[in-house]
Amino acid sequence: GENVEQHPSTLSVQEGDSAVIKCTYSDSASNYFPWYKQELGKGPQLIIDIRSNVGEKKDQRIAVTLNKTAKHFSLHITETQPEDSAVYFCAARGGLWDTGRRALTFGSGTRLQVQP
């Protein structure tokens, strides 16, 4: 099945700086890569996603890049604000273990702190 590794586990930046979170995946057939933001006490919420036929996608201060050859993708947040503080998860849609179906496999998460 798919294996997703996420780094760093914690990240602290000053307000206004940029933050970058990186993920690698193992299944070369994975074709969908979402990023989720989880605030304290809440469920994860999708913030941006990218499909395997696209190399980069932007949405205001958030961007995601995908390198299929190297099997890694990254989340970029520019002009960070205190409300960006949360745990961020990457995920990859790869093969399920023995059923042939596909499902999301999540990274272990990055706790981002934006210092005012």
Added chain:
Amino acid sequence: DAGITQSPRHKVTETGTPVTLRCHQTENHRYMYWYRQDPGHGLRLIHYSYGVKDTDKGEVSDGYSVSRSKTEDFLLTLESATSSQTSVYFCAISESELGYNEQFFGPGTRLTVL
């Protein structure tokens, strides 16, 4: 917010007791999922459903069973709870093909097994 509720939101139970967690959706989405969240592991898929009475195993299904008798409800049962099942459990839903479109998550259930 997507119309997903989970009950109970918090539960403390003892080893060996049965526990059932409920996920209820008002979006009429076909796919429903149960994940567990543990420090250092992100979210791991326990079971999922692709329709009424259609379910399948995920990555960490041992010790769990599920049922879906109605589109809107997806139940997760721990037949005999163990301390290793202490976790935060999230339900999620999606409209179309497994994992390929946005999954909406519920608020979570914090389960403690003593």
